[in-house]
Amino acid sequence: MSTTPTLLCLNAGSASLKFALFDQRDCRGPTLPNALLRGEIDSHDDQATLRWTYARGGLHRSASPDPRGDLAAEIDSLLDTLILPGGFGPVAAVAHRIVHGGSAFTSAQRLTPAVRAALDALRSLAPLHQGPGLAGVDAATGRLPAVPQIACFDTAFHATQTEPSRRYAIPRHWHDRGYKRYGFHGLSYDAITHRLPPLLGARAQGAVVVAHLGGGASLCGLRGLRSVSTTMGFTALDGLMMSTRSGAIDPGLVLHWITEDGLDARQVTAMLYHDSGLKGVSGLSGDLRTLEASPAAQADEAIALFVASVVHHIGALAADLRGLDALVFTGGIGTHSARVRQAVCDALAWLGVSLDPLANAAGQACITHGDSRVPAYALPTDEEGVMALQAARLLG
Known part of the structure; x- marks a missing residue:
């Protein structure tokens, strides 16, 4: 012992x-x-x-x-x-x-x-x-x-963001009470920042978008290995379409459900957190593995909508970062779904991402061609490793 x-x-x-x-x-x-x-x-x-x-x-x-x-x-x-x-x-x-x-x-x-x-x-x-x-x-x-x-x-990693990045266009007194963008998946993004310098060298300090895709999904835009922008906000419901969560929707739709359809807060909460996303669109499952194995048209539709959500928000974060020097996929879907990675990278070819289909299918770390202007990687995250480092520092 x-x-x-x-x-x-x-x-x-x-x-x-x-x-x-x-x-x-x-x-x-x-x-x-x-x-x-x-x-x-x-x-x-x-x-x-x-x-x-x-x-x-x-x-x-x-x-x-x-x-x-x-x-x-x-x-x-x-x-x-x-x-x-x-x-x-x-x-x-x-x-x-x-x-x-x-x-x-x-x-x-x-x-x-x-x-x-x-x-x-x-x-x-x-x-x-x-x-x-x-x-x-x-x-x-x-x-x-x-x-x-x-x-x-998870929220701590995003504390480096500027105040405008964290503010909603709501009355100031609500912001002052803490109603602002917090961001999540910070431990995962922190772990990726430890992996980037050996892979990217000086480029790791540039504009990097990390896609944490899993049951919960979000993106983070990094500069200098620090969080500049992220897709989740006040809660973990915002941003990307997820396994059972809707992601970003028109707030007027929520108001309409309440005022016109008679739903109460509990019913809307259950729908947006538990019955939407991949599960809601497919009507089959919120598990991407199940949908990828399904021949049903609605399964393909759910996956296509998920990919479109990821692509849309990568474009938004690239704008926040004023460019894109590298793209990283992580999380359960990001590291295991070659189909999702290919669809996302193909849609970002205009941005300089040149996918290597063989490397992607083989699950290699680098999934783009050597001459790709924007390299893309599929890297396992290590939230637990970051937690261990933080705990050790706190213990002294």
């Missing part, structure tokens, strides 16, 4: 629970650390599957007949079957991905009762994520009460 302290990272998303365990000594440098253990409990059309790998390699898998979503039970199982009996060192801290930090939290924080209460008050701003993230905190605290719990925020 090792005596070297470890950092456990828990990343509770809207469709999965990802986890990773790190040697604390490896989390003190500027580069992303290698995990001792990494995996996720994924939901594919409500079927729960646990997958994990060790640093030495080898994929392990365990299926469950139960639908996923009981985080307390999943964290108990994770601790009891993999972490505590695995021969690893004692857990020095548990880092949690918390989607919304509001205006108050722009760096990692120890989870005191006061911090926990403040984050709970933000639950309505990220209803698919804030609750699961805090449920993970409560479950881990219950099992490891003496171990520090640390919150790492």
Whole structure:
């Protein structure tokens, strides 16, 4: 049994629970650390599957007949079957991905009762994520009460944006009360900034658009490896079409549903968060894997609309950045769907993206031709690695 302290990272998303365990000594440098253990409990059309790998390699898998979503039970199982009996060192801290930090939290924080209460008050701003993230905190605290719990925020990465980039055209007093654009997926974008310099050299400091495409989807425009513009706003509902979320729509449509069709706030919320996006357009599923395998015309229509949404917003971010020096795909769809990447890159040929179909189909890191004016990459993100770095810095 090792005596070297470890950092456990828990990343509770809207469709999965990802986890990773790190040697604390490896989390003190500027580069992303290698995990001792990494995996996720994924939901594919409500079927729960646990997958994990060790640093030495080898994929392990365990299926469950139960639908996923009981985080307390999943964290108990994770601790009891993999972490505590695995021969690893004692857990020095548990880092949690918390989607919304509001205006108050722009760096990692120890989870005191006061911090926990403040984050709970933000639950309505990220209803698919804030609750699961805090449920993970409560479950881990219950099992490891003496171990520090640390919150790492998705919104914090976008705190570098200028004030005009974060403002809505609403009365000033509402902005002053915190009604502004926050942006999300910051841990993922932070991870990509660690990967870009070795790939792009000096070009990494230029205009880069990162497409985090998964169950939740957004884009971020980077300059100098810092967030300049992003597609999500006050909540994680804005911007791109997503798995079950609508993305940007005319606010007048929401008003019409309420005033003319008699829907209440609860019904509209359920529709826009849970019944729209790929799921709503296809009428089949919000899982892109299911839609890509389907022969149904409405599945193709949903995928085409998703691609159009991504292309439209990449163009908008390129305008914000005054150019485009590189494009990066990440997230579950971004790294695994050659079809989506090809459709997006083909639509951006006018912008200088020259796709290499063979490299794209093979899942290579660089998916464009060597002479492409704008290189494009498909890179795995590592939110847990960023969380480990932030937790180690906070622990000192």
